[in-house]
Amino acid sequence: MSRAATDQLIAALAQDARPVAPVHSLRWEVAAVAAVTSALSFALLEERGLRPPGLELLRGPTPFALVAFGLALAGFGAVTAALAFARPGQERTGWRAVTATVLGLLVSVGAASLVLLRSPLGSEAVWGGLLELPCVLVSIALSVPATLFVTYLAASTAPIRPRATAFLASCGATALGTFAAHLTCRTPGAWHVVTTHAATPLLGGFLLAVPALRLLRSRARSA
């Protein structure tokens, strides 16, 4: 390509300089996602009620609050990372958010695993998927609106790393969906929490990443 072609390109781009509205701030977008997921969580809580027999905080058969905190941290971390990676120049924020995501997952998996390891051998029932599957399906179903919303927001910016954005968006949305499911889940035991609640964000991340990537690319093309 010649330098003259670059000159022509600059002239053509300058001619095409229509006014554009700058994107919303990252904080605004994360707050919007938080509003959507909170509304979903409250709706689910209204429908199913808080997990009986009430909050078992840091102690008890499952570390309910610690797992919930880990899931929320992982969810908001991944969503923030997805939105930051869709904004050129905000990679540092994106990597910090990825660190928060990993930390959140480690907290939720680690807390439940520690309880599982400390419980007497054979005391944990292995349900053979009968109780795990509905919980996973509910979590993933709850994550679909948030995945769509985060993908829409990312596509409206400038997703220069579409694969990472799609994976993080779906992973974060599933973590937030699982958070809502965890608040209302009636299945007891650390085994269930480890295999279902803590692992679902990654599973959902992989399952929803492909449609999210397609959506991201098609929207980014049409924008």
Next chain:
Amino acid sequence: MDSNQWNRGKRARSTRSERAGDACRETRWSQWMAAAQRGDARAYELLLRELRPSLQGFIRRQIANDAAVEDIVQTVLLSLHRARHSYRSEHPFEPWLWAIARNALTDFQRKRARRNGREEPLPDENALPDGFLAPTSSESRTGRDQVGLSRDLEHALSRLPASQQQAVLLLHLEGLSVIEAAVRAHVSPGALKARVHRAYRALRTLLEEEVPS
């Protein structure tokens, strides 16, 4: 004052002036970009012209081939144009710019690595498939029906991927230049040419299938 002290002083002064220059440049670029977002074509052109040597220098550190450097600069300028709404004036401009440039460079290197070893020569740029008559400039903006495309050709064209159809239509039916078509299709001129080449090759195959000799 010995020569070492003098050199240290000179270095400190030049570092200070470089920093001041960088800050001044950053402010100027941010202001031009904010003006460009409001639709100020003049500020936008000034910005793009001033960015060009910096981008060339940045890319030349990684790629030795001059033609490739120019191609990547064009890709960066187009990406910047498409992503200009994602710049927020409260953030510094340069990290935003270099993120776009780094991404374009990485994309180029990835594509080049993928192409290496399975490269096949593209047909000549002017080797249009048989039956494909590019309209003259007076015909060019009158639409595809009026330029008299054969039904076979229309059918073959409709079987191409949308991106290739668009490239052929912009260049040969709307009569745009490569640059104008590239801006319209939001791709670099190099990428647009590659799309047209691929479209020609596919059209040739499709037409040969449909009209056996």
